[in-house]
Amino acid sequence: MRRVLVVGAGPAGLMAAASAAAPGVKVVLLERNRLPAAKLRITGKGRCNVTNNCNALDELIANVPVNGRFLFGAFSRFMPCDLMELLESRGVALKTERGRRVFPVSDNAHEVADALIAFCRQKGAGISVGRATKLIMEEGRAAGVLTEEGVEHRADAVVLATGGCSYPATGSTGDGYILAAQAGHAIVAPKPSLVPLECHEGFCSNLMGLALRNTALEVFDNRRCRVIFRDFGEILFTHFGVSGPMALSASSHMREMEPDRYELRLDLKPALRQEQLDARLLREFGENANRSFINALNALLPKSLTPVVVRLSGIPAGLRVNQVTRAQRQALIAVLKCLRLTVTALRPMEEAIVTSGGVAVNEVHPGTMESKRLPGLFFAGELLDVDAYTGGFNLQIAFSTGHLAGESAAIGGVGR
Numbered sequence: 001m002r003r004v005l006v007v008g009a010g011p012a013g014l015m016a017a018a019s020a021a022a023p024g025v026k027v028v029l030l031e032r033n034r035l036p037a038a039k040l041r042i043t044g045k046g047r048c049n050v051t052n053n054c055n056a057l058d059e060l061i062a063n064v065p066v067n068g069r070f071l072f073g074a075f076s077r078f079m080p081c082d083l084m085e086l087l088e089s090r091g092v093a094l095k096t097e098r099g100r101r102v103f104p105v106s107d108n109a110h111e112v113a114d115a116l117i118a119f120c121r122q123k124g125a126g127i128s129v130g131r132a133t134k135l136i137m138e139e140g141r142a143a144g145v146l147t148e149e150g151v152e153h154r155a156d157a158v159v160l161a162t163g164g165c166s167y168p169a170t171g172s173t174g175d176g177y178i179l180a181a182q183a184g185h186a187i188v189a190p191k192p193s194l195v196p197l198e199c200h201e202g203f204c205s206n207l208m209g210l211a212l213r214n215t216a217l218e219v220f221d222n223r224r225c226r227v228i229f230r231d232f233g234e235i236l237f238t239h240f241g242v243s244g245p246m247a248l249s250a251s252s253h254m255r256e257m258e259p260d261r262y263e264l265r266l267d268l269k270p271a272l273r274q275e276q277l278d279a280r281l282l283r284e285f286g287e288n289a290n291r292s293f294i295n296a297l298n299a300l301l302p303k304s305l306t307p308v309v310v311r312l313s314g315i316p317a318g319l320r321v322n323q324v325t326r327a328q329r330q331a332l333i334a335v336l337k338c339l340r341l342t343v344t345a346l347r348p349m350e351e352a353i354v355t356s357g358g359v360a361v362n363e364v365h366p367g368t369m370e371s372k373r374l375p376g377l378f379f380a381g382e383l384l385d386v387d388a389y390t391g392g393f394n395l396q397i398a399f400s401t402g403h404l405a406g407e408s409a410a411i412g413g414v415g416r
Contacts, residue, residue, distance in 0.1 A: 001026050004409045005144055005155035006125075007132045008176070009036035011395055012381025012402035014116040015078075019406030020159070021123035024103040027410075029120060030153055032131035032175075039112035040283040043353075043395070048109030050079040050087065052392035052397070053100040064397065065252055066193075070240065070361040071386060071397060072368065078403040080396055085183035090115040099233070099245075101392050128153070132162075132175065135182045135377070142183070142376035155307050157376045157409035159369075161402060164355025164382040165190050176383040177358065183374040186360040188385045192352030194248040194394070199241035199264070200342040203308045207237035210304050216270035217246045219253055220263040229253040232270065242341065249389045250355065251346055264341040268301070268309075277333050285329075289322040296321045300336075311334050354394050358385040369405035 004020040006013050009031035017029040029036075040048065054060055060075050061068040082250050084102060086093055092115045093105040104111050120127070130147035135158070137143060142359045144154040162176030178185045212235050219229040229250050236244035242264070269277050280300075288296040294317040297306050310317050313332040315324065351357070359379050363372050371377040381398040 002157075002410065002412075003028070003155040004157045004159065004406070005030060005153050006159040006161060006406070006409075007179070008160065008162035008381075008383075009033075009117075009127065010161060010163050010172075010381060011037070011116070012163075012383075012398040012400065012405075013159070014120055014335075015399045015402030016159045016161055016286040016378075016380050016406035016409070017125040018116070018123045018176045020157075020410040021120070021125045021406075022165045022410050025410045027123075027125040028153060028155070029125050029127045029204050030130050030132060030147075032129070034129060036117055036127060039163065039172055040113045040116075040395075041109045042167070043109055044103065046109050047103050047107045048112045049101045049103055049392045049395065050094070050112055051083050051102045052398045053080060053084070053096045053102050055079050055081050060393070060396070063391070063393045064386060066356060067384075067386045068388075070384075071362075071367050071400065073367045074397075074400040074404045075181040077129070078400040080392075082403075083396065083399050086119075087112065087115060090119055092130035095341075099391050123366060125322050125415065130273060132179060134178045136380050137183065137374065140372075140375065142374050143178055145179070157378060157412075159378040159380055159402075159405045159409050160383055161380040161398075161405070162383055164358060166192065166355045166360070166382075168350065172355075172382070176379075180359045180379070180383070183371060183377055185363055185371065185373055188228065188360055190349075190355045190357040192349045193252045193356035193387045194353035194390050195251045195349075195351055196238060196243035196347040197241045197247050197251060197254075197264070197343050198345040198347060200260075200344050201340075203311075204237050204241050204341070205239045207308065208239045209236045209303055210302060211235070211244065211306075212237075212266070212268065212302075214270070215246070218265040218267075220265060221261065222263060223258070223261050226308060235266065235362050241343070245390050251354045252387060252389065254343065254346065257343075257346055259344060260342055262343040266341070267337040268305075268336045268339060274333055274337060277336065278329065282334065284319045285324065289320075291321055293317060293319045293321055293324060312339070353390065354387045355382055356385075356387045358383050361385050367404075368408035370400055370408055378405040378409050 132145040134146040163172035
């Protein structure tokens with residue numbers, strides 16, 4: 001009987017174990033935590049954005065800015081529709097929300113985790129508790145792992161699905177990088193991705209808790225002198241800078257963080273061209289001709305944002321609206337159409353949703369997820385140097401690579 005060992009019971013590992021389990025194949029899933037899928041249970045603030053309801057292969061790949069083409073084979077074998085069908089067949093009702101984000105109807109990540117664990121067990125995969133610390137290699141092949149307790153787990157194929165470094169409290173502490181390096185694999189230095197951004201501007205702390213919806217964002221790279229990312233949606237001000245879906249996605253484009261290199265440009269009124277916004281201001285000012293400038297913006301901006309915009313515009317807060325000049329009005333429009341924030345740093349790895357970096361993909365067969373350096377060794381999920389935008393794409397990577405790695409490990413994984 002062929003033996004497959006899967007290390008790590010997160011989404012990639014659970015999918016790999018279930019996919020490997022077949023007649024004539026014995027599968028053991030080795031997990032360091034007593035409760036499998038610890039990180040999955042807290043993803044999406046406990047709601048679990050399992051995937052994105054996008055079933056165009058090119059579009060899926062386009063949402064993976066780091067090594068997206070490497071995933072062509074994995075995505076082709078297991079698409080979002082396949083995952084959704086699997087979960088619903090296991091009793092997890094799903095719903096699609098804004099941005100085609102897919103969640104369980106229950107908004108309960110535990111339901112997804114428990115369904116995947118039950119699926120593994122039903123397929124015949126066994127779950128064992130232990131932390132793998134050493135890769136066993138014999139005759140030029142992966143032959144199992146040794147745990148920190150000294151227990152050997154022997155296998156004909158080993159799938160590493162240990163995750164990255166984000167949320168270390170859930171057990172994602174980079175163990176897989178050590179095991180991969182033992183096989184001679186190059187590791188792209190891990191760093192946080194899909195992570196909030198620290199900003200220089202002190203007014204961010206004054207706006208803490210303010211969420212701006214329907215806002216346009218550009219990220220400008222001052223070194224390369226060009227816009228490197230555009231998005232539309234929600235951004236959240238915090239005591240250190242900004243968070244929210246757009247800020248998280250923007251972080252994945254800031255590959256080389258340096259002081260003052262990246263600038264966020266927020267268009268607070270993206271639906272209005274400058275001349276339309278000017279006409280709107282003239283109308284608002286006409287209706288509030290005798291009010292002070294700062295009190296005439298109530299219908300235009302959230303209350304907490306008004307004093308910030310007034311200060312940045314350079315217009316005296318107490319100036320009567322009927323005294324505001326055309327030049328001052330244009331200065332106000334400039335702020336509304338381009339509120340600038342200087343990014344100083346990414347937040348720490350502990351706050352990142354995913355880890356960027358990991359096992360270099362040029363050393364992995366994209367058609368099987370098998371190592372090019374050590375036959376019988378396979379990789380899946382966040383351990384690989386692939387990461388995507390927010391919106392369910394990173395979990396889909398985990399499920400798709402897990403599915404392919406598990407299938408390949410079960411049949412011998414001829415690299416292609």
